[in-house]
Ligand SMILES: O=C(O)/C=C/C(=O)CC(=O)C(=O)O
């Protein structure tokens with residue numbers, strides 16, 4: 001059987017989601033973290049994806065779910081040890097993403113020195129917009145991301161504030177984890193993260209390029 005995969009539906013490919021944390025100094029500071037000298041990485045599984053029309057589900061064990069709006073980079077050509085100079089040749093496009101975070105659980109994990117999996121990798125923890133072809137964002141280092149909760153602006157930040165640029169991140173990550181076509185890199189969030197509640201409506205956008213909206217529901221007990 002011949003199957004053709006469409007990069008504009010990259011979330012259906014079952015590929016890796018590699019996330020960068022503390023990549024904006026103002027966000028690192030609002031959570032009392034040092035600004036990193038090397039990228040901070042963690043992963044989400046493909047089951048974290050959710051697209052517009054389906055709700056974000058608060059995990060049953062979470063009492064403080066936070067939004068984090070982020071620029072996502074969709075890999076078009078894989079590679080290992082990719083040099084910074086050619087890193088952008090590996091980009092197929094972008095997506096607006098949310099790194100939904102169970103902040104109360106993350107705080108417990110941090111205090112116990114445990115990994116962040118329960119806080120970051122649960123089902124629906126990675127809402128994504130439609131695929132944005134790379135031509136529509138000529139400079140990923142200079143676009144403004146925003147997020148509103150129930151029409152109230154909570155986050156607005158420009159990617160020129162990233163500690164590590166998109167080419168730097170692609171090069172660094174590919175030296176540790178081979179990048180494959182269809183992988184997604186979440187590049188970190190600017191300041192303004194805050195709690196969302198069941199029934200809230202989140203709207204987010206990248207300038208005049210894309211907008212998306214999601215409802216928040218609580219996961220039913222099974
Ligand atoms: O260290 C913390 O308290 C929190 C870090 C994050 O959640 C990192 C991110 O996901 C981010 O900066 O986007």
Ligand SMILES: [Mg+2]
Nearest residue numbers: 068099188189
């Ligand atoms: Mg994040």
